[in-house]
Amino acid sequence: MSELSATQEEFRAQVARFVEAEISPHATAWDRDESQHTYPMHLFKTLGDLGWLGVGFSESLGGSGGGPVERCVMFEELARGSAGAALGIYVHTSLAAAGLARVADPELIERFVPGLLAGDITGAWAYAEPDSGADVTQVRLAAKRDGDNFVLNGSKMYITNATFADLILVVARTSEEPGKLRGLSVFAIDGDSEGLTRTKMAKLGMRPSELAELHFDDCVVGADRLVGELDGGFRQCLAVLSEGRVFAGALALGLGRAALDAAVAHVGTREQFGAPLAAKQAVRLTIGEMTARLRAVRHLVYSAADKLDRGEAYDTDASIAKLVSSETATWVSERCLHLHGANGYMLDSPAQRFYRDCKINEWGEGANELQREMIFEAVARGYQP
Numbered sequence: 001m002s003e004l005s006a007t008q009e010e011f012r013a014q015v016a017r018f019v020e021a022e023i024s025p026h027a028t029a030w031d032r033d034e035s036q037h038t039y040p041m042h043l044f045k046t047l048g049d050l051g052w053l054g055v056g057f058s059e060s061l062g063g064s065g066g067g068p069v070e071r072c073v074m075f076e077e078l079a080r081g082s083a084g085a086a087l088g089i090y091v092h093t094s095l096a097a098a099g100l101a102r103v104a105d106p107e108l109i110e111r112f113v114p115g116l117l118a119g120d121i122t123g124a125w126a127y128a129e130p131d132s133g134a135d136v137t138q139v140r141l142a143a144k145r146d147g148d149n150f151v152l153n154g155s156k157m158y159i160t161n162a163t164f165a166d167l168i169l170v171v172a173r174t175s176e177e178p179g180k181l182r183g184l185s186v187f188a189i190d191g192d193s194e195g196l197t198r199t200k201m202a203k204l205g206m207r208p209s210e211l212a213e214l215h216f217d218d219c220v221v222g223a224d225r226l227v228g229e230l231d232g233g234f235r236q237c238l239a240v241l242s243e244g245r246v247f248a249g250a251l252a253l254g255l256g257r258a259a260l261d262a263a264v265a266h267v268g269t270r271e272q273f274g275a276p277l278a279a280k281q282a283v284r285l286t287i288g289e290m291t292a293r294l295r296a297v298r299h300l301v302y303s304a305a306d307k308l309d310r311g312e313a314y315d316t317d318a319s320i321a322k323l324v325s326s327e328t329a330t331w332v333s334e335r336c337l338h339l340h341g342a343n344g345y346m347l348d349s350p351a352q353r354f355y356r357d358c359k360i361n362e363w364g365e366g367a368n369e370l371q372r373e374m375i376f377e378a379v380a381r382g383y384q385p
């Protein structure tokens with residue numbers, strides 16, 4: 001993959017300046033808001049006004065142009081400031097808005113996508129359930145046809161943004177039994193629908209983001225809210241998640257870079273045995289290894305984004321990017337905490353925050369075991385690394 005163009009570098013600098021001024025100074029406070037796990041809601045409107053929610057979306061939809069590379073730049077930089085804040089924006093744009101824009105009827109797209117990209121309304125994407133995690137075919141939330149409507153009954157778990165989202169894209173079972181690839185459909189449901197109860201969940205990391213458990217009790221949704229093909233939701237889900245892996249990879253890269261920066265700053269100033277820790281060879285080798293791994297991740301993420309942009313087959317590259325990026329972020333964050341010693345263990349240290357924030361990237365957008373399986377299948381078909 002070639003390096004970023006001058007325009008893309010300027011965009012990176014612009015986002016980095018914003019993050020330094022508007023996100024980094026608040027990241028610890030947002031993380032420490034333990035009683036609420038409350039999302040900094042103003043970010044939706046601010047990023048909407050800047051045109052950044054619309055990066056990678058066409059101007060006809062209210063987007064601001066650019067493509068997957070620019071969107072990766074944005075998530076990488078946002079996650080350097082606060083991975084939790086970046087997660088809320090990621091779900092809103094790359095799962096909810098993109099999920100709609102990809103396959104919905106023009107009427108549904110026109111009704112919701114411009115509002116999502118402007119930050120006037122907020123979005124969530126819900127497929128996980130108590131019995132359906134990595135295995136999407138196990139989705140049980142039932143959507144039964146009733147005239148011009150569908151009636152939903154069942155639950156969703158661990159849904160980012162769903163506590164407050166105006167619009168939730170919900171994967172539901174419209175036919176067949178759990179375990180089948182067909183029979184799933186996606187619905188765009190109002191967050192304040194009658195019959196829908198949303199309960200906030202407390203979590204280990206990504207604390208500025210909000211997570212909800214959803215209960216649908218005879219929740220009625222019009223058939224005009226069906227997103228894409230009836231019973232074809234499994235393939236839609238795979239497509240949204242496959243694209244999402246590229247951006248989730250960028251988010252993990254940003255988190256890893258934040259951990260590297262914190263580690264370098266700490267070992268440069270913390271003195272033990274009469275010299276900064278950075279004078280010790282073991283420490284220097286660790287920093288060298290962290291840097292090398294993140295550099296490799298950068299190439300994987302941006303080359304997958306490049307392929308997506310050029311309309312080439314990118315699924316396996318997206319799996320590899322998400323797999324390596326997430327595991328590198330976890331490794332780098334753990335090393336960062338290790339190098340900080342007790343200082344990093346304190347709740348006002350960013351080091352422990354990175355350590356708690358990183359883990360979800362290994363399961364989100366498909367567990368890494370599934371990525372390895374898919375990479376194996378691609379190799380068996382002739383994929384060359």
Ligand SMILES: Cc1cc2nc3c(=O)[nH]c(=O)nc-3n(C[C@H](O)[C@H](O)[C@H](O)COP(=O)(O)OP(=O)(O)OC[C@H]3O[C@@H](n4cnc5c(N)ncnc54)[C@H](O)[C@@H]3O)c2cc1C
Pocket residue numbers: 091125126127128132133134135157158159160161203205206211360362363364365366367368369370
């Ligand atoms: C902070 C956070 C935000 C989230 N946001 C959303 C959201 O917005 N929308 C949404 O739908 N979901 C969301 N999720 C849920 C996420 O989709 C699930 O975590 C994911 O699908 C994995 O499911 P699970 O956690 O139930 O793990 P399980 O599927 O139960 O897996 C448990 C363990 O088994 C491993 N495993 C799974 N399959 C295999 C296999 N085939 N071979 C070997 N090992 C395997 C997994 O890697 C994991 O280690 C979120 C979760 C968190 C924690």
